[in-house]
Amino acid sequence: MISHNMTWISYPSKNWVFSSPEEIEAFIASQNIISRLMHCYIAFFVPTGLIAGICILIIFIKNYLQLKAIENLLLHFTISNIIMIFFSFTVIPRPDYLKATYFTCKILSFFFNLSYFNSQHLLILMLLIILLEKFPPRSALSKATQSPILCVGFVLIYAFCLSLTETVLLGTDNSHLETYCQLDPLFAWPEYEIIKLTFGFGIPSFLQIVCFTVLFAKEASAEAPALQLRIRTYLAVVPISITIFICRLFYSVMILFRTTFKLQKSIGTPKNELTMNIAEIVLFCESCASLVFVLCFHKPCKDEILKVIQKCKKENTTNNHLEIPVTSMNHESGSQ
Template sequence: MPSHNMSWIHYPSYVSTAVEDIITAQGLLSRCVYVYVVLCIPLSLAAGLFNLATFVRRRARLGNLDVFLLALTVTNLLATMLSLTVLSRPDYLAVTHLCCAALSFLANLCYFYSQYLQLAMLFLVLLPVPACRPTATLAALGGCALGSSLAVVSLLGTAGQLYIPTLCQVDPLTAWPEYEMVKFSLGFGLASLLELVLCALLAARLVRRVVSPPKATASARSVVLAVALIAFACRLFYSVALLQRARRKLQRALGSPWDELLVNLAELVLFGESCCSSLATLLLHAPCRLALCRAPGHLGRWCRGAGAQNRTALKRAEG
């Protein structure tokens, strides 16, 4: 098929003659990357690791929702680590097609798994199932995410060029147009539509309830609703950028440096979802929020204990 021959496509910043546009767009992208690296990555790692430590410490008392939030926390941490690939922007990673496909596979695995986890949590909050087996559900969701990621990566169109160098990002530019379309359908289209319906039902249930629900239940609903809305906002912008890039491929148009900037910013916004989701879990989920409130006290006691031990050891050394 003509649309599968992607040898003509190049990044506009490498071939465009609009030098001023390239300089302006790359300068803006560099500033955005700097803000993301300085602000979002440390916050995401700190919040994610704190949440992970909290879940691990109370592993004997984890409920069904806690298990799903634990899986989402691990997924967010992995996505944050993968986002370190943006450090080279406005330049792109110079790797082989094989390494680029591996990066795309891992990023898409996180992308689909977090989406399916959010759907499962919304179902769990709206329709509590006492006999739910979270481990089996997580395995099934992981299988769906693995299949979706493999389906998307199979559309990269680089099977016969695995060891040829290329410029790489999470969503390779040289992928077939079907790559963006399938990723939109599996990772945002139907899933987000269903999420919106569930979020609306959950919000209506929260508004119409006359008797206040238990604090634990209210906390669970708040964090699930917040995580779902954050994901929808971030992925909407990202999906629009992907579809516009697919349209340009079908029209065999390279686009402008500003089109390239839009895709790069959309990728940063998608990675920022992990940071916002981890912060929402930390601030809205009751066990994590309580652990955060108690952390200064524990740290103070630990410092006082360490200081007392040091003074005792010093006195023994002097005596």
């Protein structure tokens, strides 16, 4: 493992020496790409994700007393993803970076990681609840998962411990100095990325695969229709799981590449930096997409939205019917 003194590291775009006009053109092109991706994300994904998240919150809070255990987890999952979207505003300066002190950057990183780990493990808990519905409710694990406060509390404590560990691995040097800040800071020790890869993607993804494997095995059993009904009820979990896996796989691979550069005492190239920035935006797009999937596929949310649409259609139809007699009366009075 290399020395924990990370003062030597910097972004390639800030210190790269260009040896040919072609390299300069490639650099400008990469800067344009990340800038356009950022504008697309802010213009389309952020409003869509926030609107979906607000709608979900309104629906769940309105029916809070009737929420099942898994819907309580979906409520907290929604809150975590909304927080992630707000943290994504740090990409607005791209292709440049947010300027902040090392201390401020560490604080931002802590709360970002708290939401990152929290949303991932809430999803695993939701899959576990769907799976445990197949087993007798008298089992200790089944009873524990039916307590929303216990489930959310456990996940929050676990996510808090992981986030605190990650913050410690950012070091304590230069706290008052200003730096270029990402939510996963460039100046983090190599262990930071390794722990994030292991506990933020590797282990959770393995648990998701295990849960889905057991669910599909149960679906092939004699009582498959009952399980299919439950899966349709919680259909949002399937696209969310797939989206999280794909987006976080890409992000985790880029994080791993960044670690290898640190171990080699290399800052990489502008192309590597571009890919890492793209992976960061893809990660934030996942939070927006997850909220849209909850709104569109989770049955109570979908039913509530359909009710609102039908109500609006009825009101428009009623208003149109009321306007016709008034218009005809005006024509009659004019003819007289």
